[in-house]
Amino acid sequence: MASQVLSGSSNPSYTNNTGQNVRVVINFMMNVDGMSWGGVSYSAGAREFVVGKGIVIYLTTKQLGSVTILKEGGTYPVDIALAPTETFSAICGPYNIVIVKEDGT
DSSP: OOEEEEEESSOOEEEOOSSSOEEEEEEEEEEEOEEEETTEEEEOTTOOEEEETTEEEEOSOEEETTEEESOOBOOOOOEEEEOTTOEEEEEOSSEEEEEEETTOO
16 A cells, blocks of 8 residues: 545544554645644644645634734644554544555555
């Protein structure tokens, strides 16, 4: 398996049972509420956002003094490494993720 594509309508989950390291490349996840990978967890709280290669857009509003920010960019990991037996999961809407084994086979 050179790579594996995870694509669906909600909540991806993957366990690395390849016996080697893998890359989890997030091409697109919409309405993200949280993610966890390799023992790290992140919760978006009340903010839902879109994440993917080169894009992070928060979809909710934020009050900053007397100014309301309608969209706010930021950074978020979109290329994650997993050791053998580690897992990746997300609470989100539609997604497209590619799993690439370390040796490419």
